[in-house]
Amino acid sequence: MSDRISVAKTYKLYLGGAFPRSESGRTYPVTDAGGKFLANAAHASRKDLREAVGAARTAFGKWSGATAYNRGQVLYRVAEVLEGRREQFTAEVAASEGVAVEQARTLVDAAVDRWVWYAGWTDKLATVLGAANPVAGPYFSFSVPEPTGVVGVLAPQRSSLLGLVSVLAPVLATGSTAVVVSSRERPLPAITLAEVLATSDVPGGVVNLLTGSAAELGPWLAAHGDVNALDLTGAPAELRAELEAAAAGTVKRVLRVPPTEPDWTEPPGITRLRSIMELKTVWHPMGA
Amino acid sequence: MPETDTAAQPSTPAAGGTGSPPAFADAVRDETSLRRFLHGLPGVDAVGLEQRAAGLATRSIKKDSKLWAIDTAISMVDLTTLEGADTEGKVRTLCAKGRRPDPEHPDVPRVAAICVYPDMVATAVAALGDSGVGVASVATAFPSGRSSLRVKLADTAYAVETGATEIDMVIDRGAFLSGRYGQVFDEIRQVKAACGTAHLKVILETGELATPDNVRRASWLGLLAGGDFIKTSTGKVSPAATLPVTHVMLQAVHDWHAATGELRGVKPAGGIRTTKDAIRYLVAVHEVAGPAWLDPHLFRFGASSLLNDLLMQRRTQLQGHYSGPDYVTVD
Amino acid sequence: MxxxxxxxxxxxxxxxxxxxxxxxxxxxxxxxxxxxxxxxxxxxxxxxxxxxxxxxxxxxxxxxxxxxxxxxxxxxxxxxxxxxxxxxxxxxxxxxxxxxxxxxxxxxxxxxxxxxxxxxxxxxxxxxxxxxxxxxxxxxxxxxxxxxxxxxxxxxxxxxxxxxxxxxxxxxxxxxxxxxxxxxxxxxxxxxxxxxxxxxxxxxxxxxxxxxxxxxxxxxxxxxxxxxxxxxxxxxxxxxxxxxxxxxxxxxxxxxxxGGKAANVVFDDAPLDQAVEGIVNGIFFNQGHVCCAGSRLLVQESVAEEVLEKLHKRVATLRVGDPLDKNTDVGAINSREQLTKIQELVASGESEGAERWTSPCPVPDKGFFFAPTVFAGVSQAMRIAREEIFGPVLSVLTFRTPDEAVAKANNTPYGLSAGVWTEKGSRILWMADRLRAGVVWANTFNRFDPTAPFGGxxxxxxxxxxxxxxxxxxxxx
The missing domain is CATH 3.40.605.10 (Aldehyde Dehydrogenase; Chain A, domain 1)
Structure with missing residues (x-):
C-alpha cells in the first residue's frame, strides 16, 4: 500500500459547460455499496435545474443545427475519450454498484460500445425515419425527423454508467440537448462522464448533469415550460404518475419506459430515438 | 427597303396610338427597363393557378343566372372562320348567323363580331351592313407571324382599309422567347398605329409561350404596347385557350386597371365549344377581373361551334326540355 | 339583370x-x-x-x-x-x-x-x-x-x-x-x-x-x-x-x-396571386375551423400594402351562406358557443387597437354565420395573434427579414403547421428547416394526404x- 496521500476530487455539477457547485451550497455524502464514504456530491437545487434548462435551450440551436456527420464525429470522439478512462470508470462502477471489477469492466465496455453505436445513428435517422410521401397530387411532399428540443432525463438509479449512457446518448444523437438528473446513490460515474464530455468536443450546455434527488428535482423538470420531452426512467415509482401529469401542462413528450429498470445490456433498438424526435412534413407544388 | 432597320430602333413610347400611361413610362423607356419590369412581375405558381381555376370551375350556374350568362356569352362571341377553304359564300352565311343567331328567337342578341382573314373583310362588311356586328380581321402574317414587319403592317393596313373595325394581330413568339421584348413591343406599337381607330387585339399564342410566367409577361407587354385586348390563341396551336391561362390574363387586365384606371379586354380563343365551358370563363371574368368585364367591350370568345351550343342551351332553358342540334342552324 | x-x-x-x-x-x-x-x-x-x-x-x-x-x-x-x-x-x-x-x-x-x-x-x-x-x-x-x-x-x-x-x-x-x-x-x-x-x-x-x-x-x-x-x-x-x-x-x-396558431409567411418575391389564394384557403377553408389554419399572416413589409389590398378584393368575393348551396365558399359556424367565442376574440382585437376589415358580403339572418374578417396592424402581444380563434378571422403582421419572420412565426406555444411563400428555392428550404411546426406548406396551404404524416x-x-x-x-x- 502506497503511503502517498491521494488527492481527493470535489464532485460538482456539470452545467452550461462548467463545473459549478450547487447554488444552494448543499452537498450529500456518497458511499460505496458497502456504506463506505466515497465523496460528497453536490445536491442540486431547483435553481440549478432552472439554470440547466436555460443552458440546454441556449445550446440547442447550434447542436441541432450541426450537420449529422459533425454530430456523429463529436459523439464518436466522446467514445474515444471514454475508452481512455476505462480503468477509472471500472473502479467507480465497481464501487458504486458493488459489483466485481470484472463485471464492472464488462459494463464499462458495454457503455463505450453503446456510445459508439449511437454515434453512428446521427446520419442515419433521417433516412430510416424520414420519407418521400407519394401524395395524390402535383406536390412533392417529404417528411424529416427533427430533434424535439430540450429533453429532461431522470437517469436510472441502479445502472450508474451503462444505464446513463443508454438514456443520454440517444438524446445527443438526435440533436436534442439534455438536462440529466443522475442516480442519487451512484452519481460518481456520471460526474466522471461529464468530465469526459467537457474534454471532448461536445459544446457546453448540450449536456447538463445534476447530482441530487430525482424526487426533489423531478417535479420541477416535469413542469418546466421550456422542456420538450421527459424520460422518467429513474423516477421513483410512486412519483411517476404525478410527474407524467405535470408534464401534461405543456404537452411534453413522455417516453414510454418500463416500470422497473430494464436490463441495460440488451440491445436498445430505436424506439427511444424515435420518441424524442418530431416529424416534419413539407409540401411544395411541382409545376413549370 | 431593307427590313432590319425597324427592329433595331429603340422603343419610342410616343410612336402613336395609345401611349403607355405615366405609371409605366419608366418601364418602357428602353429594352433594359422593359426587361427589368417584365421580369420583376410576381411569379405565377402553376399548381396554385390550376387549383384556383379548377375551384372556380365548380361554380354551379342555374336558372336565371344561366340564361343571363348564355345571352351575355352570345353577345361576346367573335364568330370565327379562319380556313384556307373560306369563300365569300361561307363568310356571308356566317354574317347572317351573327346578325340573327336564332331566327326563331329575335330576342337573342347578336354576336360581337365576325372574325375572318383580311381578304374576306370587305365581304363581311357588306354582309353586316349597319347591324352593329363588328368585323375583326386577323393580320400580321397570321397565325405564325413569321414575316417581315413591312408585310405585317401592310397586312394590317389592308384589313383596316377594307373596313375591319378590329385587328387580331399575333406577336412574334420567337422574339419573345429569345428575350427580345423591345422588338415585340415595337411591333405591337406599329401595328397599333396602323390600326387607326380599329381596336387591336394582341394574340399571345399562349400554347407556344408554355409557362404562366411567360403568359403574365406577354400580357403586360401587350398592355404596355397599347393592345386594347389581349387574346390567348390563334386557334391553330394546341393547347389553345385554357382556364388557367385566361385567369392569368384576367388578373393582368385587373391589375392594369388598378394601376392606370384603364379598362382593357381579354379574349380566349380556340377550344371553347360548350355552354358549360363558356360559363366557366364568365365566372372567371366575374370573380378574377371583376363584374365590369362582363361586357362585350371587355371580354370576347373567339369561337365557331360555341354559338350553336349556346343557342341550344338557351332553348333548353326557355322550353324546359332538352333541345337538339337540328333546331339550330348549321352554317 | x-x-x-x-x-x-x-x-x-x-x-x-x-x-x-x-x-x-x-x-x-x-x-x-x-x-x-x-x-x-x-x-x-x-x-x-x-x-x-x-x-x-x-x-x-x-x-x-x-x-x-x-x-x-x-x-x-x-x-x-x-x-x-x-x-x-x-x-x-x-x-x-x-x-x-x-x-x-x-x-x-x-x-x-x-x-x-x-x-x-x-x-x-x-x-x-x-x-x-x-x-x-x-x-x-x-x-x-x-x-x-x-x-x-x-x-x-x-x-x-x-x-x-x-x-x-x-x-x-x-x-x-x-x-x-x-x-x-x-x-x-x-x-x-x-x-x-x-x-x-x-x-x-x-x-x-x-x-x-x-x-x-x-x-x-x-x-x-x-x-x-x-x-x-x-x-x-x-x-x-x-x-x-x-x-x-x-x-x-x-x-x-x-390546437394551432399557424403563421403563413409571405415574402416579397412570392407568387402574390397564388399567395393570396393560399392565405384565403389557409384561413377561410371550413370557416377557419381548422386546427392547422393559417391564422397569422406574416407579410414582408415591402409588399404588405399590395398583399392586403389584393386580399381584401379576393375575400370580398367569398360567398357566405347556405352550406348546401354549391356556390357557397364559407358556410355556418358550427355552434352558437363557437360563434360567441369568435365574436369575443374579434371584439378583443378591436379594443386592443387592431384595424378590422370585414367582408361586405351579405350574411344570412338566421343561423350561425360570421363574415370573413381580416385584422391589420396586429402585434404579437394581442390576443388575436396568440389565441386560437377557430373561425374566419385572419390577423396580419409584418416582418422585415427572414430571421424576424422565423422568430415571429415560432413565437407561440403551438407548432402544428406553417406556410411559406417565396419563389426562392433556398429560402423555402431554409424556412422549412427553421419553422417549428409539424407541417410546412411551401407555396401552398392546407394540403392533406393519407401518405403524408400530419401532427404537431x-x-x-x-x-x-x-x-x-x-x-x-x-x-x-
Missing amino acids: TTWEYAPAPESRDIANLKPGYRMFLDGEFVEGGGEPLKSINPATEEVLAEVSTADRDDVDRAVKAAGRAQERVWGPMPGAERAKYVYRIARLIAERARELAVLESLDNGKPIRESRDVDVPTASAHFFHHAGWADKLDFAGYGPDPRPLGVAGQVIPWNFPLLMAAWKIAPALACGNTVVLKPAETTPLTALVLAEIIQQAELPPGVVNVLPGAGDVGAAVVGHPGVHKVAFTGSTDVGKSIQRSLAGSGKKLTLEL YRESGFGREGGRAGLEAYLDV
Missing part, C-alpha cells in the same frame, strides 16, 4: 337520407344508449336535424368489453390480408355513398357542400384505402418484424371534420389490428353513425368498431376505461392536456392532435397521423 347574381344552387337535402333518430353503434348493433339523447342542430338554420342517443358509463363499459373481445378473438388474430379486405370495403362504400355523406356532413356541421363533397368525403375514403394496404405489410413498416397491435383504441374526435377525423382515427387502428371505441363530437355525430352503418354493411365482425355519441363525459369515460390500451384525441389543447394528465401513470399509449410540435400535440409514421400510434413499438 345588370349585375350577375348566381341563382341559388342548393344540393337537395333529401340526398342525406336524414332520419329522425340515430342510435349508437355497439358490438355490431345500433342500440339505444343509456345517456340523455342529444339533439343535433343544423347550424345554418338552427333547426333540429335529429335526435341522437348517447352513451352512459355502462354503455362505454359494454363497448370497451365488446371491442376487447373482438380484438382478442377475431380482429387481432386475423391475417393482415383479411383485415385489409375489410378496410378496402369501407373505402369503397364511402365512395359509393359519397354524395349522401357530403350532404349530411354539410347539414350537421355547416361546412359548404363544395368542401364536404370535394375534400372531406373523398379524403376519408382515401384514408381507408391507403391504410387497408398496410394491414398485411406491417412487417415492412420499419417497426421490426411482426409488430403487434395495442388492443382497444379509445378515440375522441372534434366537430370540424366529423367524418374525415373518424377516418383518420379508425383506418390506421383497424389496419394495425386494433379495435375501436370512437366518440364523435357532441354537435356533429351523424356522419360517424352513417360510417358505422357502412362498417356494418362491410360486415366487419361485431365489436371491431363501436361509435358512442355523447358529450365530454362520454369521452372521458372512454379514454379512462381500464380496458382501453391506446388513446387518440383530436381537439383543443386544453382538453388534450387534461386527457394527458388523466392518463398519467396508466401506461396507455397516447397521441394528441391539438410542442403544445399542438404529439404523434403523427398518416403515412408509415402514423402506424406507430397503433402498434406496440
Whole structure:
C-alpha cells in the first residue's frame, strides 16, 4: 500500500459547460455499496435545474443545427475519450454498484460500445425515419425527423454508467440537448462522464448533469415550460404518475419506459430515438 | 427597303396610338427597363393557378343566372372562320348567323363580331351592313407571324382599309422567347398605329409561350404596347385557350386597371365549344377581373361551334326540355 | 339583370337520407344508449336535424368489453390480408355513398357542400384505402418484424371534420389490428353513425368498431376505461392536456392532435396571386375551423400594402351562406358557443387597437354565420395573434427579414403547421428547416394526404397521423 496521500476530487455539477457547485451550497455524502464514504456530491437545487434548462435551450440551436456527420464525429470522439478512462470508470462502477471489477469492466465496455453505436445513428435517422410521401397530387411532399428540443432525463438509479449512457446518448444523437438528473446513490460515474464530455468536443450546455434527488428535482423538470420531452426512467415509482401529469401542462413528450429498470445490456433498438424526435412534413407544388 | 432597320430602333413610347400611361413610362423607356419590369412581375405558381381555376370551375350556374350568362356569352362571341377553304359564300352565311343567331328567337342578341382573314373583310362588311356586328380581321402574317414587319403592317393596313373595325394581330413568339421584348413591343406599337381607330387585339399564342410566367409577361407587354385586348390563341396551336391561362390574363387586365384606371379586354380563343365551358370563363371574368368585364367591350370568345351550343342551351332553358342540334342552324 | 347574381344552387337535402333518430353503434348493433339523447342542430338554420342517443358509463363499459373481445378473438388474430379486405370495403362504400355523406356532413356541421363533397368525403375514403394496404405489410413498416397491435383504441374526435377525423382515427387502428371505441363530437355525430352503418354493411365482425355519441363525459369515460390500451384525441389543447394528465401513470399509449396558431409567411418575391389564394384557403377553408389554419399572416413589409389590398378584393368575393348551396365558399359556424367565442376574440382585437376589415358580403339572418374578417396592424402581444380563434378571422403582421419572420412565426406555444411563400428555392428550404411546426406548406396551404404524416410540435400535440409514421400510434413499438 502506497503511503502517498491521494488527492481527493470535489464532485460538482456539470452545467452550461462548467463545473459549478450547487447554488444552494448543499452537498450529500456518497458511499460505496458497502456504506463506505466515497465523496460528497453536490445536491442540486431547483435553481440549478432552472439554470440547466436555460443552458440546454441556449445550446440547442447550434447542436441541432450541426450537420449529422459533425454530430456523429463529436459523439464518436466522446467514445474515444471514454475508452481512455476505462480503468477509472471500472473502479467507480465497481464501487458504486458493488459489483466485481470484472463485471464492472464488462459494463464499462458495454457503455463505450453503446456510445459508439449511437454515434453512428446521427446520419442515419433521417433516412430510416424520414420519407418521400407519394401524395395524390402535383406536390412533392417529404417528411424529416427533427430533434424535439430540450429533453429532461431522470437517469436510472441502479445502472450508474451503462444505464446513463443508454438514456443520454440517444438524446445527443438526435440533436436534442439534455438536462440529466443522475442516480442519487451512484452519481460518481456520471460526474466522471461529464468530465469526459467537457474534454471532448461536445459544446457546453448540450449536456447538463445534476447530482441530487430525482424526487426533489423531478417535479420541477416535469413542469418546466421550456422542456420538450421527459424520460422518467429513474423516477421513483410512486412519483411517476404525478410527474407524467405535470408534464401534461405543456404537452411534453413522455417516453414510454418500463416500470422497473430494464436490463441495460440488451440491445436498445430505436424506439427511444424515435420518441424524442418530431416529424416534419413539407409540401411544395411541382409545376413549370 | 431593307427590313432590319425597324427592329433595331429603340422603343419610342410616343410612336402613336395609345401611349403607355405615366405609371409605366419608366418601364418602357428602353429594352433594359422593359426587361427589368417584365421580369420583376410576381411569379405565377402553376399548381396554385390550376387549383384556383379548377375551384372556380365548380361554380354551379342555374336558372336565371344561366340564361343571363348564355345571352351575355352570345353577345361576346367573335364568330370565327379562319380556313384556307373560306369563300365569300361561307363568310356571308356566317354574317347572317351573327346578325340573327336564332331566327326563331329575335330576342337573342347578336354576336360581337365576325372574325375572318383580311381578304374576306370587305365581304363581311357588306354582309353586316349597319347591324352593329363588328368585323375583326386577323393580320400580321397570321397565325405564325413569321414575316417581315413591312408585310405585317401592310397586312394590317389592308384589313383596316377594307373596313375591319378590329385587328387580331399575333406577336412574334420567337422574339419573345429569345428575350427580345423591345422588338415585340415595337411591333405591337406599329401595328397599333396602323390600326387607326380599329381596336387591336394582341394574340399571345399562349400554347407556344408554355409557362404562366411567360403568359403574365406577354400580357403586360401587350398592355404596355397599347393592345386594347389581349387574346390567348390563334386557334391553330394546341393547347389553345385554357382556364388557367385566361385567369392569368384576367388578373393582368385587373391589375392594369388598378394601376392606370384603364379598362382593357381579354379574349380566349380556340377550344371553347360548350355552354358549360363558356360559363366557366364568365365566372372567371366575374370573380378574377371583376363584374365590369362582363361586357362585350371587355371580354370576347373567339369561337365557331360555341354559338350553336349556346343557342341550344338557351332553348333548353326557355322550353324546359332538352333541345337538339337540328333546331339550330348549321352554317 | 345588370349585375350577375348566381341563382341559388342548393344540393337537395333529401340526398342525406336524414332520419329522425340515430342510435349508437355497439358490438355490431345500433342500440339505444343509456345517456340523455342529444339533439343535433343544423347550424345554418338552427333547426333540429335529429335526435341522437348517447352513451352512459355502462354503455362505454359494454363497448370497451365488446371491442376487447373482438380484438382478442377475431380482429387481432386475423391475417393482415383479411383485415385489409375489410378496410378496402369501407373505402369503397364511402365512395359509393359519397354524395349522401357530403350532404349530411354539410347539414350537421355547416361546412359548404363544395368542401364536404370535394375534400372531406373523398379524403376519408382515401384514408381507408391507403391504410387497408398496410394491414398485411406491417412487417415492412420499419417497426421490426411482426409488430403487434395495442388492443382497444379509445378515440375522441372534434366537430370540424366529423367524418374525415373518424377516418383518420379508425383506418390506421383497424389496419394495425386494433379495435375501436370512437366518440364523435357532441354537435356533429351523424356522419360517424352513417360510417358505422357502412362498417356494418362491410360486415366487419361485431365489436371491431363501436361509435358512442355523447358529450365530454362520454369521452372521458372512454379514454379512462381500464380496458382501453391506446388513446387518440383530436381537439383543443386544453382538453388534450387534461386527457394527458388523466392518463398519467396508466401506461396507455397516447397521441394528441391539438390546437394551432399557424403563421403563413409571405415574402416579397412570392407568387402574390397564388399567395393570396393560399392565405384565403389557409384561413377561410371550413370557416377557419381548422386546427392547422393559417391564422397569422406574416407579410414582408415591402409588399404588405399590395398583399392586403389584393386580399381584401379576393375575400370580398367569398360567398357566405347556405352550406348546401354549391356556390357557397364559407358556410355556418358550427355552434352558437363557437360563434360567441369568435365574436369575443374579434371584439378583443378591436379594443386592443387592431384595424378590422370585414367582408361586405351579405350574411344570412338566421343561423350561425360570421363574415370573413381580416385584422391589420396586429402585434404579437394581442390576443388575436396568440389565441386560437377557430373561425374566419385572419390577423396580419409584418416582418422585415427572414430571421424576424422565423422568430415571429415560432413565437407561440403551438407548432402544428406553417406556410411559406417565396419563389426562392433556398429560402423555402431554409424556412422549412427553421419553422417549428409539424407541417410546412411551401407555396401552398392546407394540403392533406393519407401518405403524408400530419401532427404537431410542442403544445399542438404529439404523434403523427398518416403515412408509415402514423402506424406507430397503433402498434406496440
